[in-house]
Amino acid sequence: MAAPRTTREGPGHGAASPSVTSRALRVLEVFAPSAPVRTLTDIARHTGLPLTTAHRLVGELTRWGALERDGEGGYRIGLRLWEVASLAPRGLGLRELALPQLSDLVHVTGENAQLAVREDLSVVYVERLAGRGAVPVLTRVAGRFALTPTGVGRVLLAHAPPEVQERALSGPPARCTPRTECDPGALRRALAEVRRTGVAICEGQVTLDSVSVAAPVHGPEGTVVAAVSVVAHLGRVEPHTLVPLVRVAARGISRALGADTAPDLTGPVRAAPSGSATHR
Amino acid sequence: MAAPRTTREGPGHGAASPSVTSRALRVLEVFAPSAPVRTLTDIARHTGLPLTTAHRLVGELTRWGALERDGEGGYRIGLRLWEVASLAPRGLGLRELALPQLSDLVHVTGENAQLAVREDLSVVYVERLAGRGAVPVLTRVAGRFALTPTGVGRVLLAHAPPEVQERALSGPPARCTPRTECDPGALRRALAEVRRTGVAICEGQVTLDSVSVAAPVHGPEGTVVAAVSVVAHLGRVEPHTLVPLVRVAARGISRALGADTAPDLTGPVRAAPSGSATHR
Numbered sequence: 414m415a416a417p418r419t420t421r422e423g424p425g426h427g428a429a430s431p432s433v434t435s436r437a438l439r440v441l442e443v444f445a446p447s448a449p450v451r452t453l454t455d456i457a458r459h460t461g462l463p464l465t466t467a468h469r470l471v472g473e474l475t476r477w478g479a480l481e482r483d484g485e486g487g488y489r490i491g492l493r494l495w496e497v498a499s500l501a502p503r504g505l506g507l508r509e510l511a512l513p514q515l516s517d518l519v520h521v522t523g524e525n526a527q528l529a530v531r532e533d534l535s536v537v538y539v540e541r542l543a544g545r546g547a548v549p550v551l552t553r554v555a556g557r558f559a560l561t562p563t564g565v566g567r568v569l570l571a572h573a574p575p576e577v578q579e580r581a582l583s584g585p586p587a588r589c590t591p592r593t594e595c596d597p598g599a600l601r602r603a604l605a606e607v608r609r610t611g612v613a614i615c616e617g618q619v620t621l622d623s624v625s626v627a628a629p630v631h632g633p634e635g636t637v638v639a640a641v642s643v644v645a646h647l648g649r650v651e652p653h654t655l656v657p658l659v660r661v662a663a664r665g666i667s668r669a670l671g672a673d674t675a676p677d678l679t680g681p682v683r684a685a686p687s688g689s690a691t692h693r
Numbered sequence: 694m695a696a697p698r699t700t701r702e703g704p705g706h707g708a709a710s711p712s713v714t715s716r717a718l719r720v721l722e723v724f725a726p727s728a729p730v731r732t733l734t735d736i737a738r739h740t741g742l743p744l745t746t747a748h749r750l751v752g753e754l755t756r757w758g759a760l761e762r763d764g765e766g767g768y769r770i771g772l773r774l775w776e777v778a779s780l781a782p783r784g785l786g787l788r789e790l791a792l793p794q795l796s797d798l799v800h801v802t803g804e805n806a807q808l809a810v811r812e813d814l815s816v817v818y819v820e821r822l823a824g825r826g827a828v829p830v831l832t833r834v835a836g837r838f839a840l841t842p843t844g845v846g847r848v849l850l851a852h853a854p855p856e857v858q859e860r861a862l863s864g865p866p867a868r869c870t871p872r873t874e875c876d877p878g879a880l881r882r883a884l885a886e887v888r889r890t891g892v893a894i895c896e897g898q899v900t901l902d903s904v905s906v907a908a909p910v911h912g913p914e915g916t917v918v919a920a921v922s923v924v925a926h927l928g929r930v931e932p933h934t935l936v937p938l939v940r941v942a943a944r945g946i947s948r949a950l951g952a953d954t955a956p957d958l959t960g961p962v963r964a965a966p967s968g969s970a971t972h973r
Contacts, residue, residue: 433713434753444780473714478812481783484914490781492812498778499835500724501770503761509834512822532758532772542792554789555779634764 436462437470441479441490446556450487503530504555507639508540510669511630514641514662519544521658524645527552528630528666530638531569534581536560539639548623548646551589559587561600562618564627565640571607572629572637578604592617612660613642614652622647626655628663633671641666716742717750721759721770726836730767783810784835787919788820790949791910794921794942799824801938804925807832808910808946810918811849814861816840819919828903828926831869839867841880842898844907845920851887852909852917858884872897892940893922894932902927906935908943913951921946 443451443459451459457467471488474480478493499505511528518526523544529536535557541550552558560566560581570581578601586595594600607613615625627642641663643655664674723731723739731739737747751768754760758773779785791808798806803824809816815837821830832838840846840861850861858881866875874880887893895905907922921943923935944954 432753434717434750435757437714437717438754438757438759441777444777446780449780449782449786470714473712474718477715477718479718481781490778490784492781492783492810492817494774495778495781495784496817496835496837497721497724498770498775500726500729501761501772501775502729502763503772504770504775504779505835506729530772537772537776555776555785557776 433470436460436466437474440467440470440474441494444490446553450483450489452487456488503638504539507670511540511639511641511666514665514669515540515542518542518641518643518658518662519547522643522645522650522655524548524643524650525550526662527565527642527644529563529565529569529640529642531560531566531573531577532557534560534577534584536563536566536569538565548644549620550623550644551619558619559589561595562587562589562593562615564613564615564625564642564644567603567607567613567615568627568629568640568642569637571604571613589619590617590621592621594618612656613640614656616647616652624650624652626652626659628656628659630663630670631667631672631674635672638670639666713750716740716746717754720747720750720754721774724770726833730763730769732767736768783918784819787950791820791919791921791946794945794949795820795822798822798921798923798938798942799827802923802925802930802935804828804923804930805830806942807845807922807924809843809845809849809920809922811840811846811853811857812837814840814857814864816843816846816849828924829900830903830924831899838899839869841875842867842869842873842895844893844895844905844922844924847883847887847893847895848907848909848920848922849917851884851893869899870897870901872901874898892936893920894936896927896932904930904932906932906939908936908939910943910950911947911952911954915952918950919946 439460440456443456453468453471456471457464460467471480475482475488478491480488481491483489508528515526515528519542524547525541525543527538528540529538537557538552538554541552541554558566560570570578582597582600587593588595594603611628613627617623619625623644624647625642625644627640629637630639630641632638641659643659645655668674719740720736723736733748733751736751737744740747751760755762755768758771760768761771763769787810788808795806795808799822804827805821805823807818808820809818818832818834818836818838821832821834838846840850850858862877862880867873868875874883891908893907897903903924904927905922905924907920909917910919910921912918921939923939925935948954
């Protein structure tokens with residue numbers, strides 16, 4: 414289930430007397446995966462801007478390269494904006510560092526490898542690679558998804574500030590399948606288990622035929638900055654066999670980010686000889 | 694050799710009385726691969742804006758998510774800008790469609806597979822995947838490069854409007870190695886050969902130990918919208934053996950884009966039985 418569109422709305426627009434900058438940014442917001450091409454009329458209507466204002470802003474954005482004209486009178490997001498945006502450390506930068514480990518996961522499992530970060534109450538997928546015959550997934554690179562049903566989302570939420578956890582658990586639950594866990598108490602216990610074991614295992618939570626095994630990626634300060642997962646066919650693979658693979662990949666990416674991956678980094682499970690804790 | 698920075702400058706800034714929009718965009722331009730984190734002082738200095746104006750613009754961009762604060766008083770490109778920019782059809786959209794073919798090229802060759810588009814007088818790399826042991830390359834996803842020394846650049850230039858070709862050949866040549874072809878007449882003949890044969894083969898043009906074999910990707914209207922290449926160790930692989938692989942990948946990506954890949958699409962070479970024309 415995709416995160417509600419409203420989670421993308423930050424402060425700074427919609428308020429009284431928006432600045433020119435925020436109006437230009439509002440033009441960019443009109444574009445969506447379901448609407449990658451927009452006419453000037455679309456843009457004026459969806460931003461609520463007068464047509465002349467929209468025309469001027471679109472002209473400026475197009476001259477700079479933030480928008481491009483298609484051949485048929487429409488506008489689309491421009492390559493130059495993508496070039497600049499690719500400098501986002503949590504976007505392409507993270508992806509480039511993680512690509513070797515993600516490729517290895519796909520190569521070894523034949524399934525999906527995903528890398529994601531948290532943006533407020535959503536997962537944002539930074540990369541997704543799929544092996545031939547991998548279980549179909551609903552996610553999309555640069556797309557958002559709800560936190561609680563996904564492996565990467567539970568890892569990210571388990572390590573988020575308590576205030577974020579409370580908001581995520583008090584909102585309307587994201588139900589994707591009849592098996593999706595929506596009870597706040599059960600989810601709270603699941604998050605505690607993620608912190609205790611160092612991995613999240615989600616069976617049938619997003620689609621009935623898939624299982625996600627996810628582990629945290631640490632940044633240089635030791636905080637959890639991303640999560641990596643394998644999403645595989647439920648029933649065809651024993652999830653516990655994926656745990657060491659995903660953990661090793663997460664440690665490799667953490668190391669590439671400059672994290673200290675000494676044994677005690679992710680808590681007692683890694684240090685204890687009885688490391689094979691029971692995962693739900 | 695990276696394309697000169699000046700090719701990134703479009704009209705609409707630097708002129709008298711820049712608009713607020715263009716000033717906000719100028720803030721984004723301050724970020725570069727070599728400078729992914731900037732302080733407010735950096736931003737004011739590089740944009741030429743007064744500190745108070747820079748402070749206000751940076752605040753607005755940060756509230757929206759186009760910029761993010763790092764932990765140490767710096768700013769970086771924000772994840773939300775990357776999310777929106779990922780809707781660029783020539784960026785992530787193209788990459789997603791092409792990923793299976795690129796993966797296959799890497800899997801089969803063990804070398805680099807690249808996908809690129811042209812932006813004025815530069816190549817922009819949309820994707821780059823590397824096999825283990827692939828020859829090192831100088832390119833970067835979302836990075837720019839000169840057109841004439843690269844296989845993808847020659848393919849894109851060969852199919853560009855004559856005015857673009859003339860500007861590319863009349864500017865200062867991009868010399869990367871002692872073997873880089875810089876003579877406009879020789880380059881003009883090389884472009885004609887690319888049009889005739891349907892592929893570009895560049896040996897030792899970017900690095901002395903690499904060979905690039907590139908082919909055009911067609912859009913729904915039949916125009917060349919991108920180029921795909923394999924960059925391999927020069928001397929370890931016979932470039933002609935890569936030609937069919939790269940052409941098949943280019944056709945697969947073209948088909949995924951909605952192009953008609955009937956036999957006559959790319960000219961006489963494909964239709965003629967004597968398709969194995971001599972490539973330089």
